[in-house]
Amino acid sequence: MERYWKVGDLSRMTGLTVRTLRFYDQIGLFSPSAQTDTGHRLYNERDLSRLTQIMSLKELGISLEEIKSIVGGKQISPLEIVNLQMTRIKEQIQVQQKLLEQLQHVSKLMQGKAPLEVEDFTQLLLAMKTVHEKPVIQQRTSWEYRLDVLGEVLGEEKEATQSEED
Structure with a gap:
């Protein structure tokens, strides 16, 4: 059984x-x-x-x-899943490496008491933005999807309530 x-x-x-x-x-x-x-x-x-x-x-x-x-049916092997994950990790490492390089550059300038140029801060901010941008976009997309689903559910409930009243 x-x-x-x-x-x-x-x-x-x-x-x-x-x-x-x-x-x-x-x-x-x-x-x-x-x-x-x-x-x-x-x-x-x-x-x-x-x-x-x-x-x-x-x-x-x-x-x-x-x-x-x-x-759901799209055939993908465990090897393809592992390769997909390795690609994602490599991308994350590259983004983190760029941020690290920018931070090291700014640190050296600050230690040497050299004046920081606007470009130094701009490059650092761009590197930081890249690190945080993708997760924010993914989260926003997730929330938009959930709000759409919630809207559909609420719409169905409203229609059901109106049908019961009629």
């Missing part, structure tokens, strides 16, 4: 919040295999295996959209 877990059980087992699991279901990333008569989500062993894969990919820094693509 197949074994099933409710969302709360799965949450305790994985360390993910119930809210996260519901969000994954909402965006079509991870949905339960079954439901109770009262609508409670039920997950089986295959679901648990898929969730483990999703969590592993997330740990590698892969975005939810990319993970959805990977687990």
Whole structure:
């Protein structure tokens, strides 16, 4: 007989919040295999295996959209995932190296009591901006998506309420 877990059980087992699991279901990333008569989500062993894969990919820094693509049928090998992560890490190292070089340059100027030019600060600020810009853009995109989903849910609830009143 197949074994099933409710969302709360799965949450305790994985360390993910119930809210996260519901969000994954909402965006079509991870949905339960079954439901109770009262609508409670039920997950089986295959679901648990898929969730483990999703969590592993997330740990590698892969975005939810990319993970959805990977687990949703787009064939990608474990080697390709590792190569993707190595490429991302190399990019991060390059950005950090540029920032380090700029900081070292400004430090040398300050230690030598040389006057700092506007260009020195501009280059440093650009290097710092690059380090922080990508995560901010990713966060903004994530929030925009979540707000769109929330808007759809609220719109559906409003329509349902209006239908009940009619």
